Amino acid sequence: MNHFDHKDGVLHVEDVAIPAIAAAVGTPVYIYSAATLRRHARVFREGLAGVPRKHLAYAIKANPNLAVLRVLADEGYGADVVSVGEMRRALAAGMPPADIVFSGVGKTKAELAAALDAGIGQFNLELEEEGVVLAALAAERGIRAPATLRVNPDVDAGTHAKISTGRKENKFGVPIDQAAAMFDRLAPLPGLNLRGVAIHIGSQLFDLAPLEAAYTRVGELVAELRAAGHTITHVDLGGGLGVPYKAGDMPPSPADYGAMVARVTADWDAELMFEPGRVIAGNAGVLLTEVIWVKPGVVHPYVIVDAAMNDLARVALYDAYHDFVAVQPNGDRMTANIAGPVCESGDTFAMGRDIDHVVSGDLAVFRTAGAYGATMASTYNSRPLVPEVLVDGDRFAVVADRVAAETLIAAERVPDWLNEARE
Ligand code: LLP
Numbered sequence: 001m002n003h004f005d006h007k008d009g010v011l012h013v014e015d016v017a018i019p020a021i022a023a024a025v026g027t028p029v030y031i032y033s034a035a036t037l038r039r040h041a042r043v044f045r046e047g048l049a050g051v052p053r054k055h056l057a058y059a060i061k062a063n064p065n066l067a068v069l070r071v072l073a074d075e076g077y078g079a080d081v082v083s084v085g086e087m088r089r090a091l092a093a094g095m096p097p098a099d100i101v102f103s104g105v106g107k108t109k110a111e112l113a114a115a116l117d118a119g120i121g122q123f124n125l126e127l128e129e130e131g132v133v134l135a136a137l138a139a140e141r142g143i144r145a146p147a148t149l150r151v152n153p154d155v156d157a158g159t160h161a162k163i164s165t166g167r168k169e170n171k172f173g174v175p176i177d178q179a180a181a182m183f184d185r186l187a188p189l190p191g192l193n194l195r196g197v198a199i200h201i202g203s204q205l206f207d208l209a210p211l212e213a214a215y216t217r218v219g220e221l222v223a224e225l226r227a228a229g230h231t232i233t234h235v236d237l238g239g240g241l242g243v244p245y246k247a248g249d250m251p252p253s254p255a256d257y258g259a260m261v262a263r264v265t266a267d268w269d270a271e272l273m274f275e276p277g278r279v280i281a282g283n284a285g286v287l288l289t290e291v292i293w294v295k296p297g298v299v300h301p302y303v304i305v306d307a308a309m310n311d312l313a314r315v316a317l318y319d320a321y322h323d324f325v326a327v328q329p330n331g332d333r334m335t336a337n338i339a340g341p342v343c344e345s346g347d348t349f350a351m352g353r354d355i356d357h358v359v360s361g362d363l364a365v366f367r368t369a370g371a372y373g374a375t376m377a378s379t380y381n382s383r384p385l386v387p388e389v390l391v392d393g394d395r396f397a398v399v400a401d402r403v404a405a406e407t408l409i410a411a412e413r414v415p416d417w418l419n420e421a422r423e
Pocket of ligand 1: 059062080103104163165200202203204205238239240241275276277278279314318371372
């Protein structure tokens with residue numbers, strides 16, 4: 001459930017009519033619903049009611065806007081971060097350092113040091129050498145770094161190849177059958193408090209079976225580690241729960257997921273950690289766009305909108321589907337292609353799709369754009385970085401500015417020798 005509904009023929013976000021946002025901020029613009037974020041945060045937590053000890057770390061890569069993070073911090077969520085930049089955002093949004101988990105396959109030494117100095121709650125190690133380096137950095141500071149070892153269970157999560165992370169050929173984690181030996185070598189290091197294991201097998205998961213298989217293998221590993229004398233207090237089960245992008249999509253509910261987790265982990269006696277991203281933010285946001293032209297096509301007309309692949313990259317990258325809905329539909333339908341202004345044929349959001357009838361100047365939204373939307377935007381074709389708006393009841397605020405071409409140009413310069421050559 002979300003708070004994007006037509007009222008009196010006009011699409012609203014909570015109590016705000018979308019044309020009011022377009023008039024105030026212009027298009028394209030991402031719009032988020034605070035009520036939807038809060039609802040998803042609560043539904044996910046309630047789904048895990050059967051898990052006695054848990055830590056919820058929102059995967060802020062999905063949507064790292066400061067205002068979004070504040071809403072989730074106020075819901076008691078910490079953060080899963082994958083760079084020092086994300087860590088700084090989580091801290092800036094008011095998340096306690098102890099609630100932050102640092103994941104990521106390529107943490108630099110400087111990043112590990114900065115995270116230690118910030119006092120973050122847990123490092124999820126991706127390789128043995130990282131543990132050795134982290135232990136040394138922590139020992140220099142006279143502390144022990146809380147850490148888990150991320151394991152790769154070699155399961156096929158059944159999702160798009162580019163967002164699958166738990167197969168043995170993927171770059172993530174250590175092979176699960178080598179984990180116990182690495183644990184034996186890392187756990188004694190004085191700078192490490194190697195207290196558990198972590199896992200994340202992929203994103204936009206629609207099937208609980210691979211997750212259950214992976215968690216089951218982790219449970220076996222935990223038993224093996226304990227039998228070898230290790231103290232295991234934390235297991236990070238990652239994120240990945242899918243969301244519906246189109247009518248008829250039926251991902252497992254947080255309650256289904258939570259019931260599976262409670263069953264599989266019943267005798268684990270550990271604090272379980274979760275890193276949900278998309279399931280919190282995905283359907284809490286839309287990308288608002290204006291139709292520039294409806295261009296006749298050979299087979300279908302092209303609806304050319306002012307949002308493009310640089311603003312919402314998911315379609316070009318993963319052939320993703322984003323619903324396209326007119327803000328003020330007139331009841332008619334049309335079959336059309338939808339494309340942006342960027343000079344690539346890949347800048348196409350849909351081909352031959354049945355959509356609301358639109359004409360030049362109409363407003364429309366791409367739905368389910370709250371996760372992996374604005375955060376993956378670029379300025380390709382020197383297009384401004386797309387702004388973001390947060391709606392909360394009958395209020396809205398610009399929570400990220402449109403970064404104009406002038407600002408980007410101001411960060412560049414022509415070297416002196418090229419200027420001198422002109423004199
Ligand atoms: N934890 C780790 C270690 C992750 O790598 C990810 C996502 C998450 C948690 C959160 O997964 P979620 O709950 O959001 O599925 N850009 C792609 C998605 C990439 C996901 C990368 N890792 C997309 O637009 O579909």
